[in-house]
Amino acid sequence: MYRFLLSRQWVIITLIALALIPVMIELGFWQLHRHQHRVAQNQQISTALAATPEPAEKLTAPGHRITAAEKYHRVSAKGRFDTAHEVVVRRRTNEAEEIGVHVLTPFVLKDGRVLLVNRGWVPANGAQTSFPKVPAPPKGEITVTGRLMPDETTAASGIKNIQGLPPRQVMLISSGEEADRLGRSVLGGFIEQTSPESPDDSPQLIPAPDDQGIGPHMAYAVQWWLFSAAVPLGWTVLVRRERRERRDRDRATAEPEPAPEPATV
Numbered sequence: 001m002y003r004f005l006l007s008r009q010w011v012i013i014t015l016i017a018l019a020l021i022p023v024m025i026e027l028g029f030w031q032l033h034r035h036q037h038r039v040a041q042n043q044q045i046s047t048a049l050a051a052t053p054e055p056a057e058k059l060t061a062p063g064h065r066i067t068a069a070e071k072y073h074r075v076s077a078k079g080r081f082d083t084a085h086e087v088v089v090r091r092r093t094n095e096a097e098e099i100g101v102h103v104l105t106p107f108v109l110k111d112g113r114v115l116l117v118n119r120g121w122v123p124a125n126g127a128q129t130s131f132p133k134v135p136a137p138p139k140g141e142i143t144v145t146g147r148l149m150p151d152e153t154t155a156a157s158g159i160k161n162i163q164g165l166p167p168r169q170v171m172l173i174s175s176g177e178e179a180d181r182l183g184r185s186v187l188g189g190f191i192e193q194t195s196p197e198s199p200d201d202s203p204q205l206i207p208a209p210d211d212q213g214i215g216p217h218m219a220y221a222v223q224w225w226l227f228s229a230a231v232p233l234g235w236t237v238l239v240r241r242e243r244r245e246r247r248d249r250d251r252a253t254a255e256p257e258p259a260p261e262p263a264t265v
Helices: 008-050 175-182 217-254
Strands: 074-081 087-093 099-109 114-123 142-149 190-195
Touching: 008 217, 074 114, 074 190, 087 114, 099 175, 114 142, 114 175
Parallel strands: 114 190
Antiparallel strands: 074 099, 074 142, 087 099, 099 114, 142 190
């Protein structure tokens, strides 16, 4: 009755079905792990953003690599901005997806060391070879607060670190490269400034990272598991349909042809 399952066609169909089931189950767990990672990441970001700011010197030092646990942690520092050595980070967008630059200003601490501060986004208001117009930060000694961030890399950001740019322009924020350029001791990583805010919203402060969105990963996981359950169901439906069609053909073949009616005169 089911001998047709031993045919070449049905052996191939069955093997494909058997291979798809574990693959789809594994894809479901992959999406589940991505969901769990996103939830844990959101919790880490929420905790870091809610924490009381700590002195930047407590969490980072020259040559220090900011860890995942330290990322987004709120820090503060007292000192003054050194606008004479300010640079802009090219090809950055704001919340409206407008292309501009980030303003990276050295912040000189009382002990002479430097904390790099990303003051925010401004539009690229001139030729790419010229330094754009950047609003000046507050003068004198102030307290700046921001989110601690690791040095940017091509691998993490996808941004190619192009060399030979015009003066005071960079592609990536690197405390090591800035230390070489400034000839000073620079704390590892940098901060995204959150206060003080600019009175005219320029530069535009970098928005806080999303700590609520979880993405579609859980829905994708359930989807893959439903697909894996549908494979044997679909295989069963196909087998039953094949069996029914073969049975109907066999019956049609077995039925005798009706005898011809005698000719009438």
